[in-house]
Amino acid sequence: MSAPTSSSAAGEAAERLAALVGRTTLHPPVAASLALSLRSLVADGRLPVGGRLPAERELATALGVSRVTVSSAYRRLRESGWARSRTGAGTWTSVPDRSGVVAAFVPGAPRDGTVDLSYASPAGPPEVADAYAAALEALPHLLPSHGYLAGGLADLRARVAERMTARGLTTTAERVLVTTGASAGVSGALRAGTSPGDRVLVEHPTWPNALDVLRMIGARAVPVPRDPTATWGAAGFPGALHRAARETSPAMAYLVPHHANPTGGVLTAEEQRRVAASLQQHDVLTIADETLADLALGPEGGPEDGPGGTGDAADAPPPLAADARPGAVVTVGSLSKSVWAGLRVGWLVGEPSFLHRVASTASREHGALPVVDQLAACVLLDGLDAGLVARRAQLRVQRDALVGALRATLPTWEVPVPPGGLSLWCRLPRGLSSSAVVDAAERHGLFLSTGSRFGTGHAFDDHLRLPFTQPVPVLEDAVARLAAAAADAERAWGAPTTSRGGAVLG
Structure with a gap:
């Protein structure tokens, strides 16, 4: 201020x-x-x-x-x-020197004896090292060039186009722009499609970094409730989105159709068609973040092979853009969640004219894209279908273990089981503040993000996101620390004098 x-x-x-x-x-x-x-x-x-x-x-x-x-x-x-x-x-x-506090979703260095669940990113598989070794072998072929690859490496763009086509969105390499991770893609698309003062529809809760970008560019987020556990009536989320588009005249929308962060929610095929038709009707350019689309896990205690047991791209749900006219939806993707967040390679799929606007801004900010990372991404995409089988199986075991530990240790908490993604979105007992729990948890060596980080205003202080991206013993240890922190918070702050139910905006 x-x-x-x-x-x-x-x-x-x-x-x-x-x-x-x-x-x-x-x-x-x-x-x-x-x-x-x-x-x-x-x-x-x-x-x-x-x-x-x-x-x-x-x-x-x-x-x-x-x-x-x-x-x-x-x-x-x-x-x-x-x-x-x-x-x-x-x-x-100010920030105390001893706190080690870093920006949300940019974790600090690991600290002995602590558990960090403030971010939702799994460990990298061994295939990552093999992919970089293969990339270094291929690098000499590119060294005679200047290294500035407009739009990204041609082979990588072709592979992304092939994968999107297999999922139901027929596209070509000319409609793919490589970015330095999905976050850069979302940021670039929002900057290219909005001006200060513009309204942007966002599902609520949503990925916090998108809200941060909107604040930085001076756009106004219009939250639309999307809670998989809520009773919506006949209209549901598509109806709420339609009303918001009609009443606010937004310039853009930012949505995570499949395995949304933090809820893990998925739009059904019918909901997706209605969302695409409504936003198209109101001429709202939509960013569809598909970073988590490959991480379908199925119901709790499901079979080991799970949904889409082969891991093939065709097993993932069709992108939102497949239900819209060309140019109405910009699709975001990356390998950060399905493979490893340390690989900073993402992409946008959309109309070449819009992608050119994004690329022009990006080139002024960071110049060339990392070539070795793109070569490694090509190798990883070639083996992604097989790798996803193991990734899904591991995440399913970890999700179910975390759910079981929470139910046994904190039975008054609401713990919905998401059909996919990387985290649980837990509702706290009435009167318990996620801010108070996060503050107390730090003293027990457990680092979390407050529920309000995922919303506008002061919404969702009665929720807590808990990623299931760490090994089962670590997750069970985290729940024990969390229970101690919750007890501390209840003793220290007591119960509020009013209900928090009205705090959820939108």
Whole structure:
């Protein structure tokens, strides 16, 4: 937050912060609850480090609490290293040197004796090293060139096009743009398709990095509820999306049709057709993130070969773009979840004119794409179908083990079993804050992301994402630490004075 230039501006800054904190989520002891909320906002990245906090009087008025309460909360932040102040100059957010806090979904270095579930990325298989060895053998053939490969390596683009065609979206290499991971693809597409002030439909909850990009470019996220466990009625998610498109005139939409992060939810074939038709009707350019589409796991306790037992591309659901007219959907993909996040190779599939706009911006930011990584990606795509069989089997075992441990240890938590993806989206018992649990868990050597990281405003503080990407013994250890943290949070913060049910926006 920038320094206020008038009493009116100061009041507006305080109102914005009060909205982020959530007036109804504060509970006794209120000063401690407020300090925890502010600390979580800094740790999640929703408050910038070094940003000036509102004056105590303005924030107290905005929150409807006493100035003493705000003063006490600021003092707690200073004592724990999450704020700094100077007499007569105000208070600024900070990060304690000892915390090791890093941006969400950019994990820090492993620390002995800790368990990090703040990100959802599995370990890399041995095939990755073999692929890079093969890439180095192929590299001499490309060294006589300048190394700037417009749009990406031709062989890689051809393989992506073949895989998308096998899934039901007939395409060619000319409609594929290689990016430095899926995140760069999503960011590039959003930047190319929106301007400051534009509205963008997003499913709610959603992948946090997409929300971060929208904030950076000045676009406005329009959340549309998508909860696989909710009772929607006849219209369902497609109906809610249709209404939002009709009422807000968005420029774009960002969706994860298959095994969404964090819920693991999947659009049925009929839902997908209705979503594509509705967004097309309202002329909304859609980004369909298919990064997790290959990770179908089936029901809990299902057969070892699971759905799509061969791992073939044709076993994955058809992309959203297959149900839309050409140019209406830009498809995002990568190998980060199906193989390894350390391989920074992703792609966009769409109209060449739009991809050219994305590529022009990207080339100014980072120049050439990494050639060796692309060569390795070619090798990994050739063996991906076989590798997915083992990957799915491993994830299925880990998912079921995590579900079983949570049900046995924390029986009051709601633990839906997702049909795929990499994480559980757990609903906490009424009165238990994910911010409080995350704060307590760190003291037990367990690192998590708050539920509110996956939504707009202060939504989903009553949820927690738990990835099942680590070995079973590690997951069972994590649940034991989580139970201890939940007990600490309940003792330290007590129950809120109001229900959190109204906090879920959209």
